Amino acid sequence: MRKIVILGGLALAVFLGGCSTTGTAGHxxxxxAFAQQMIPHHRQALxxxxxxxxxxxxxxxxxxANRIEKAQDPEIRQMEGWLSAWGAGSGHESMHGDDMGRLExxxxxEFDRLWLGSMIKHHQGAVEMAKTELAKGSDAGAKDLARRxxxxxxxxxxxxQGLLARS
Incomplete structure (x- = not known):
């Protein structure tokens, strides 16, 4: 009987451990890395x-530009929440470099052409990061965000590209 109680307690502990509410399971x-890299990437787009x-x-x-701001700001907050739940630090801010200086x-x-060209490259970088998340990540929420x-x-x-072609 004592053996059954101990095994039952152990099974309960394993079960409860798998039901963690912190959101850390499965990542x-x-x-x-996806969240840590995408946060500063999104901040630069903002x-x-x-x-x-x-x-x-x-x-x-x-x-x-308005639509980009409205989409990416909530995504930043979502990823910051994941990093907090996962016990991971946030990503490092990226340097803006020459492109940002030219835009400013x-x-x-001229601004419109530069901005469109820079944002196309920027978005292409985000798409590549998201594809890597889909291929290597395991968290369902992060993979869903990557698809979006x-x-x-x-x-x-x-x-x-259409806007650039008409200018």
């Missing part, structure tokens, strides 16, 4: 989008 190092109202003359570019100095149609990033940003790349 791996690739999920952590910084780029915030330049548009004071520099662009194209309402379509302004609309796109430009206005009008690929779908949304690929559609925005196509839209931006």
């Amino acid at each position: 791996n190092a690739d999920d952590v 910084d780029m989008a915030k330049l548009v109202p004071s520099r662009s003359t194209d309402p379509k570019v302004a609309d796109l 100095a430009a206005k009008g149609a 990033i690929i779908d949304a940003q690929q559609a925005e790349i196509t839209e931006m």
